Amino acid sequence: MTHRIVVDLGFGDAGKGTVVDWLCARGPEPVHAVVRFNGGAQAAHNVVADDGRHHTFAQFGSGTLTPGVRTHLSRFMLVDPLALAAEERHLAALGVRDAFDRLTVDGDAPLTTPYHRAAGRAREIARGAARHGSCGMGIGETMAYALAHPQDAPRVADCRSPLRLRRLLGGLRDRVLEEFPDAEGTPPVEDCVEAFTAFGERVAVVGGEHLAGLLRAGPVVFEGAQGVLLDEWHGFHPYTTWSTTTFANAETLLAEAGAQAERLGVVRAYMTRHGPGPFVTEDPALTADLPDRHNGSGPWQGAFRVGHLDLVALRYALEVTGGIDALAVTHLDVARDRGDLLVCRAYEIDGERVDRLPVGPAGDLDRQEALTRRLLTARPVYEPPADPVQALESELGAPVALRSHGPATSDKTPGGVLSPPGPRAGRAGPAGRR
Amino acid sequence: MGSGIWSTDVYDAAQSYRARTGASAFAYNDSGATTTHPGLDPKGVTFRESRDSDEHPDSLAVAVLFDVTGSMGRVPRILQTKLPDLLGLLLRKGYVEHPQIMFGAVGDATCDRAPLQVGQFESDNRMDDDLGRILLEGGGGGQMMESYELAMYFMARHTSIDCFEKRGRRGYLFMIGDELAYPKVDRRLVAEVIGDDLAEDVRTEDVVAELRRMYEVYFIIPEGGYHSGDPRLREFWQGLLGEHVLYLDDLDAVCETIALTIGMNEDAIDLAEGLDHLAEFGSDAGPSVSRALARLDAGRSPVAVSSAPADLDQDGPRRTRRL
Numbered sequence: 001m002t003h004r005i006v007v008d009l010g011f012g013d014a015g016k017g018t019v020v021d022w023l024c025a026r027g028p029e030p031v032h033a034v035v036r037f038n039g040g041a042q043a044a045h046n047v048v049a050d051d052g053r054h055h056t057f058a059q060f061g062s063g064t065l066t067p068g069v070r071t072h073l074s075r076f077m078l079v080d081p082l083a084l085a086a087e088e089r090h091l092a093a094l095g096v097r098d099a100f101d102r103l104t105v106d107g108d109a110p111l112t113t114p115y116h117r118a119a120g121r122a123r124e125i126a127r128g129a130a131r132h133g134s135c136g137m138g139i140g141e142t143m144a145y146a147l148a149h150p151q152d153a154p155r156v157a158d159c160r161s162p163l164r165l166r167r168l169l170g171g172l173r174d175r176v177l178e179e180f181p182d183a184e185g186t187p188p189v190e191d192c193v194e195a196f197t198a199f200g201e202r203v204a205v206v207g208g209e210h211l212a213g214l215l216r217a218g219p220v221v222f223e224g225a226q227g228v229l230l231d232e233w234h235g236f237h238p239y240t241t242w243s244t245t246t247f248a249n250a251e252t253l254l255a256e257a258g259a260q261a262e263r264l265g266v267v268r269a270y271m272t273r274h275g276p277g278p279f280v281t282e283d284p285a286l287t288a289d290l291p292d293r294h295n296g297s298g299p300w301q302g303a304f305r306v307g308h309l310d311l312v313a314l315r316y317a318l319e320v321t322g323g324i325d326a327l328a329v330t331h332l333d334v335a336r337d338r339g340d341l342l343v344c345r346a347y348e349i350d351g352e353r354v355d356r357l358p359v360g361p362a363g364d365l366d367r368q369e370a371l372t373r374r375l376l377t378a379r380p381v382y383e384p385p386a387d388p389v390q391a392l393e394s395e396l397g398a399p400v401a402l403r404s405h406g407p408a409t410s411d412k413t414p415g416g417v418l419s420p421p422g423p424r425a426g427r428a429g430p431a432g433r434r
Numbered sequence: 435m436g437s438g439i440w441s442t443d444v445y446d447a448a449q450s451y452r453a454r455t456g457a458s459a460f461a462y463n464d465s466g467a468t469t470t471h472p473g474l475d476p477k478g479v480t481f482r483e484s485r486d487s488d489e490h491p492d493s494l495a496v497a498v499l500f501d502v503t504g505s506m507g508r509v510p511r512i513l514q515t516k517l518p519d520l521l522g523l524l525l526r527k528g529y530v531e532h533p534q535i536m537f538g539a540v541g542d543a544t545c546d547r548a549p550l551q552v553g554q555f556e557s558d559n560r561m562d563d564d565l566g567r568i569l570l571e572g573g574g575g576g577q578m579m580e581s582y583e584l585a586m587y588f589m590a591r592h593t594s595i596d597c598f599e600k601r602g603r604r605g606y607l608f609m610i611g612d613e614l615a616y617p618k619v620d621r622r623l624v625a626e627v628i629g630d631d632l633a634e635d636v637r638t639e640d641v642v643a644e645l646r647r648m649y650e651v652y653f654i655i656p657e658g659g660y661h662s663g664d665p666r667l668r669e670f671w672q673g674l675l676g677e678h679v680l681y682l683d684d685l686d687a688v689c690e691t692i693a694l695t696i697g698m699n700e701d702a703i704d705l706a707e708g709l710d711h712l713a714e715f716g717s718d719a720g721p722s723v724s725r726a727l728a729r730l731d732a733g734r735s736p737v738a739v740s741s742a743p744a745d746l747d748q749d750g751p752r753r754t755r756r757l
Contacts, residue, residue, distance in 0.1 A: 030526035032715060044439055050489055051558065056439045067558070068522020085447035086440035097562050098518055114444055137442075187444045195444045198451030217716035218526070410489065 002029060003220045003261035005250045006328075008227035009317040011273040013292065013304075014266045015330035015404060017045025017062035020223045022402065022412045024063030032218040033070040034061025035211065037249040039225030039241070040078030040112050041087075042137040048407040053094045059084050060099055061223055064091060068102070072206075072214055075108035076249040078142045079156050081199035082114065104204045106211075107157030113169065114185050114192060115176045116141040122180035140242040145172065159200025166193050212257035222250040222261060228317035234359070236375060237368035239277025246321045264401065265324040267314060269335035269388035271307040278375035281307035281344045290334060308342040308380065309388055311395040316357040318396055326401035326415075327392055333405040335388050343386050345395065347378040354378070462567040471567035474538070474551040478629045481594040482536060484555035484605065490532035494605060495555055495595035496524070497649070498692065499538040499585050501611030502570045503546070506659050510539070510570055512685045513610065518562045520689045527711050529697035535561050536593075539568045540611060543581040543623045550584050550627055555595075578661055581623070582615035583638040588628060590645040598648045606699075607649040608692055612659025614670045642674050650699055652678045654692075654726075656685045680726045687719035691726050698731065705731035 004023060008014045024031045036043075036059065045057040049065050057064065059080065061071035073079055091099045116138030124136065146153035154168040170189045177186060214220055224245060229235055231245040247263055254261055272292065273279045286306040318324060335341055346355040357375075360367040389400050403413045441447075462471050484495035498517060502510045517537060524530045534555040543549035553564025589607055597603045619641055621632040645651055653671045655662055662681075671679045682691055694708035703711070705727055712720045 030522075030528075032522075032526065041440065041442075049558070058440055065558075066522070067562075068519050068526070080442065081451075082442040082444055082447040083440040085450035086442070089450055090440070095558075095563055097566065098515075101515075114442065117442060191444050191448070195448035195451065198448055202451045213716060218714060 001219050003215060003222070003254070003259060004264050005222040005224065005247050005261045006264050006266060007224040007245070007247055007250075007321065007324075009229075009265045009267050009314050009321075009324075010227045010271055011229045011277075011279075012225075012227040013272050013274055014227065014268045015328075016224060016266050017047045017057050018330065018404060018407060018409075018412075019264070019266050019328045019402060020045070020062035020221055021047040021049075021065060022404075022409055023221050024061075024066040024069045025409045026412065028414070029219045031063060031066075031069060031221050033072055033214045033220045034063045035072045035074055035214070035220055035222045035250070035253070036061060036077045037074050037222055037224065037253060038076050038243045038245055040137065040139045040142065040243075041080035041083035042139050043225040045223070045225075046407065048409075050408050050410045055090060055094060058087055060087055060091065060103065061221070063221065063223075064096060064099055064102070065094070070102045070104065070214070071099075072211060073103070073105045073109055073156075074211065074249070074253055075106040075208060076244070076253070077106075077109050078112045078139055078243075079105055079109045080112035080137070081159070081196055083112075083137070084199070085195075100202055104206045104210055105156050106208060107155065107205045108208065109156045110142055110146045111154045111156060111158070111196070112138050112142045113154065113172065113196075114138075114187055115169070115173045116145065118183040118185045119176045119180060121185070122183040143242040145175075154196075156200070156205055159196045160205060162193060162197050165196060166190075169193060169196075208256070211253055212259075215254070215257050215259045220261075222253075224250070228321055229313060231320065233362035233365075233368070234320040235368070236278045236372040237365045239275070239372065240368075262326065263321070263324040264326050264328055265318070265321075265396075265398065266328045266330065267392060268331045269309065269329055270331065270341050271310050271313070273305045273307070275303075278372055278378075279305055279307055280313065280347055280375060280378045281310040281342075281380045283307050286341075290338070308344055308382065309391060310380070311343065311345045311391065312347055312355060312357060314392070314396060316359065318398075319359045324396075324398050327396065327398050328402035328404065329389055329392060329400050330404040332388070332403050333411070336405075339385060341385055341388070342380075342382040343384075343388075343391050344380040344382055346381040347375075348381055349374055349378045353381065463570045467569055468547055470548040470551050470569060474553055474564060474567055476550050476552050476588050476592065476628050479552070479588075479592055481592055482552060482554055483593070484534040484536070484595040484597065486596045486600065490534065490557050492597075492601075493532045493534050493555075493557075493595075494530050494597045494603070495536070495593070495649075496520075496530075496533050496606045496608075496692075496696065497536040497538065497555075497589060497593070498608045498610070499540050499552075499589075500609070501541075501580055501613065501659075502539040502548075502551075502568065503541055503580060503613075506612060506656075509610075509656055509658055509685060510568070513688060514565050514568070516686060516689050517565060520692060521558070521561070523689050523693035524696060526715070527697070527702070529693060529700055529702045532557065533696075537561055537564045537568070538585065540580055540582055540585045540609065542579070543584050543620075543627055546581075549581050549623075550588060552585075552588060555593075578613050578664070578666070579616050580611060580613045582609060582611065582613075583617075583619045583641060584623060584627060585609070586615070586638070586641050586645050586651075587619045587624065587636065589649065590641055591630070592628065593648075595648065604647075605649045606692075606696055607645070607651045608654060608695075609652070610654045610656060610688070612655055612661045612667060614667065615674075639674060650678070651675055652680060652695060654680045654682055654688070656682045656688070658685060677730060680730070682722060682726045684719070684722035687722035687726070690717055690719040690723045694723055694727055695730065698727070 063069040538552035619636040
């Protein structure tokens, strides 16, 4: 029985959803639960079933189209009951009628509310051109509020105590309106209490010990959100997400349960970035030619940008995560059709050739901001087009365990590491682990 | 990076959670429907098909039909919440690689509005849609008989399954109920409900013999039906199906019972292994499943399945011709 953690090594949008879906629908072992361990409702993991049904997973695990597969939202997840209801409605329309029955939520997880959302949008508007590329979902505000007022931040378990919930939501709304008197989208507390209480009655709210039972019952997939290059401590500050996007949260949960997991890093055959921030290999011609079916220009996030395979940035991501056991490479169909996708193994910064970015300790945002300034002046040093799978394997030192040639479940080709149980001769050891 | 794709409207959400709180999954029934949903109507159906495809090259047909009349009490509603997990259970430990599951319901053709409802064989959770369209009768004939014979006639003559036709491998039919079948398939009811024009009535045991060429047929008697404890029930179905009559003391264990029955029959597992798997999944159905299947496990080696129970072959020639 092998648990797996799926994390995007880039800026997000590499295809974690489709990889998680494949592991649940077709993987070498029957996965029975998907655990979310970071981010919140702003995740957008697109899955296309072989019969053409498409769903953008935000809070439900991307394995939900496989009957019986459960979702557990751990305490590291920011839970948005309002978006969750809409997502469930869409799943039901696709024929998945038991999504709520297959869901468990940790009572300690912070709640994202309309008031967080309103504050986040008001703050981003105030930043003007210097905006961070927030999704406008209130994720950053949820984290900030929970850190600043740990006793007053509403949590999932509070949805089962209407009196306490009313007090917490009221206090939150007052604080937001005090700071942003003109903030839009701040419904009356009573209406919010009603919706959140209904959520608390409908879903199974569990304690932290629940995860250990899930891990004992069968193989579990930990589904990360966003990408390592957007990590709150290791990303290019301030163009980051307020979330730990590495393997760290999943490893913490596993350690508490006395379990271990394989680390699977997901990368595209080329790079993308949704929103502003450093993007050394960005190529406007690729942005124009390779629009993403599921990622347009968002009113809060900004443009979807495309660039060439950036092995410097991915090597950096690998170093800050402490290494991976295997890679999943997606969008190989696009790479096959575009013979002009280049490979970047080094940057030129201030006339110097740089092939490795320095990795700092978590928490030093000044240092990260300095790195961002350097990256904004960096120029890519390109090599001619190469097979992206080989380039990634040689540069990152991890075997490619899954190749994806399209959006659907059946577009995936497993490699040796993810083959069905049986002899695994020639399997590479944990590569890149420090 | 993601985007806020799902609505965060507080009023929509409240309404949505209310709608899904304790709401019946029998959406069609609870909307006040009084006739068979067109998608489940057997009338005029040539075949319900279970076919191989590129994606499912080795399909195996599994049909589950349950009694929806009043004598079954709350049983159909419990079944409806449990059965969607069946596919996952079969797949999870590889008992069957490509199951295609069909759900249906049995009523009483002499007096019911929806005497027979049959969905399609599906490989994914579209089968749940069929469950949601099933009409609950709540009536029943009052003479401890339901039209199982009509259901078995339909399965024998109006399903076409690749596992059997291409590979000679039987599909599975599970019926869940607490009453007897009528002794004959009435040609008038066949014409009315299914639309076939038969020259004469067909004896129920002949239909069973015909059906068992193509399907492994099991009858599950759940505790909780009015007649579950009646000895005539056991005698009747054992006479028709031999050891393939299962008593289930906890309906919550129905999926596990069906999955392990198939797993054992496919020689993928023995009972002990299957119970280990259930424990591994964190299922607490083990004890009930164990009680339901203990006899089956004991009588399993060697697997002996005759085309019809021996004592049914006594009088007259058997008709096993498929139309």
